[in-house]
Amino acid sequence: MxxxxxxxxxxxxxxxxxxxxxxxxxxxxxxxxxxxxxxxxxxxxxxxxxxxxxxxxxxxxxxxxxxxxxxxxxxxxxxxxxxxxxIPGLWDMHAHTSSESVTRSILYPLFIANGVTGIRVLSADCFEPCWELDMSIEQSRGLQSEVKYGKVIGPNAILGSTYIHGVKSGEASTIKEPGNRQDGKKLVHLLLDRGVDFIKIYDEIPREAYFGIADEANKKELPIAGHVPASIKASEASDAGQKSIEHCCAGSLFEECSSEEKRLREQITELIQSREPKNMYSLVLELVKTYDDAKCQEVFKKFLENNTFFTPTLVATEMDNILRDYDWRDDSRLKYLPEKEHDFWIEDEISTKEILGIQNPLIREKRFNIVGDMNKAGVKLLAGSDCGVFGVHYGFGLHEELELLVEAGLTELEALQTATLNAAEYADKSDSYGNIKIGFIADLILLEANPLDNISNTKEIYSVLSNGKFYxxxxxxxxxxxxxxxxxx
CATH class of the missing domain: 2.30.40 (Urease, subunit C; domain 1)
Incomplete structure (x- = not known):
């Protein structure tokens, strides 16, 4: 016992x-x-x-x-x-998403698998009726809530409005498609009510509507970002408070840096506002051939004075590089691309090439030179892939963008800063993101090799920490x- x-x-x-x-x-x-x-x-x-x-x-x-x-x-x-x-988790500062189901189960996980722990979505909303590859801001916010509480694997996101196009030629101004200052101001309040983080500006907005949006958005502290409308200059957008300008450099710097700016801008504006532009690269080539470095340096000074960020999205402009030995149809990563997205890529490539035509190698060369010059001048660059356009894969595209930024003249560290420090500063989160410090959010990547030796080493991912989870x-x-x-x- x-x-x-x-x-x-x-x-x-x-x-x-x-x-x-x-x-x-x-x-x-x-x-x-x-x-x-x-x-x-x-x-x-x-x-x-x-x-x-x-x-x-x-x-x-x-x-x-x-x-x-x-x-x-x-x-x-x-x-x-x-x-x-x-290194800190990387931010893709020009990203796109898709439908809610595709974003939830495919796109969001792809970002994390590639060490992309933050994205800025241009755009994360749509005016009803929505296209099948879009989400409303309610859906975008809902997914972010699920990410926060560990129900969905995905990055943190800054959520932009739907594309703001402006009124079509010959039609009356409306709040959703403004053509005058008054409707531009009303649009800001509509977007505030919808709960977006910033306003996504597109090409066709008339001058009066643009400045109405900018004035009211500044008063309400709602950032504007995106394209530079054809009817205004990049320096004017900077002075108006546009927080970031996307894509180098057609639509912004190519125009303003040309000695024939007035004549060529008028032709480009007419084409853009027709909503049926064709063979735009022929005009872009004229801009490149009349490039004036002194004019561009003055624009860079404006960017510095106004703290305007610039997102080159070089990888997206590589898709029609005739000297590049690459066909996205042969890419092994297509196994990660949903069928509807694949179909969109085919349509996007056809329409893009119809609108732009053939990209002369001189255009690419000048684009890369301008990005390098902006960096030397101290302009704050942001890494953005424009993933979702044909040939640019979700998550993977950011690493390609970093490689191209180095090719444009940035050091490996400077390239990394465009996806870490600069992204955090843009988001007003420099006290919690963008570096490795006590008290910072532990969105981190462990790499097998030093990215300062070779920027391509950002692809050599050993593990990722994101939203408190270790992968x-x-x-x-x-x-x-x-x-x-x-x-x-």
Missing amino acids: EIAFRNIMILGFLILGNYSCDNPRKEKTDNLIVITNTSLIDMNNGQVSEGMTLIIKNGIITTIGKSNEIELSPEAKIVNGTGKYI DRQSLDTILKKVAIEVAK
Whole structure:
């Protein structure tokens, strides 16, 4: 009896031991993650600190120090970072999404699988009736809520309005398609009520409507971003408070940097406002051939004075580069592209080439030169892929954009800053994103190799931390497999 009682007591202690906080068998959670013996890259100066340990509690970086000076908690999930390099999660600052179901199950996971932990969506809303590959702002917000609470794998997002085109020639001005200052101001209030984070400006907006939008948006502190309408100059958009200008450089800098600006702008404006432009590259080539560097430097000064950001989206302009040995139809990553998106790419390529025509190599050369010159002048560049246009894959496209920014003359560190520090500054979140500091959000990427040695090393992803969740290489591969299965349904 005594032996039996002792055995019961021992069994009881063993059972209790299995639930003890100190039991090493206890399942680790993402609430406490420790990354040991790794190299941190400071986004401010490119300094690499080796042999470092990070402690992350509930998605926040709480401790950074030398590995031999930090005591590890037995409750923590330990990640061995030996030979790895940590950078902040990347932001794609010119991204597109699709329908709610496609974005939820395919596009959002693709961003995370590629270390893209933040996106700026141009656009994340639509005026009803919506196109089948669009979402309303309510749907976009709903997905972001699910991301926040761990129900959906996806990036944090800055959500833009639908495309603001302006009134068509010969038609009456309306609030949704303004042609005058008054309707432009009313549109701002409509978009505020819808709850967008910024207004997406497009090409065809008349001058009066544009300045009405800009004036009211500035008063209401609702940023405007996007294209430079054909009827105004890039410097005027900067003076009007447009927070960022997209795409280099047709529609903005090519025009204003031409010695024949007045004549060629009139022709381009007429074509754009006709809503049926054709062979635009013939006019763009004239702009390039009449390029005046002194004029462009004056525009750069405006950008600096007004803190205007510029998103070149170089990878999107590469899709019709006749010297590039690439056909998106042969890309192995098509297994991650839904059928309806694939169909759109075919239509987009046909219409784009009809509108633009053939891109002369001189246009590409000048585009890359201007991006390099903007960077040298101190203009704040943003990395944006324009993913969703034909040939630019969701998530993957940002890494290609970083490579092209380096080709345009940026250093590897400067390229990284366009997707980290600069993105955080644009979003007014420099106190929590864009670098690796105590108190910052732990959206991080562990890389197998140093991206400062070669920017292509941003593709060598070992693991990703996003929204308080840790994804090792196996988990990231599983995400990609699930996406491919979803696409194949």
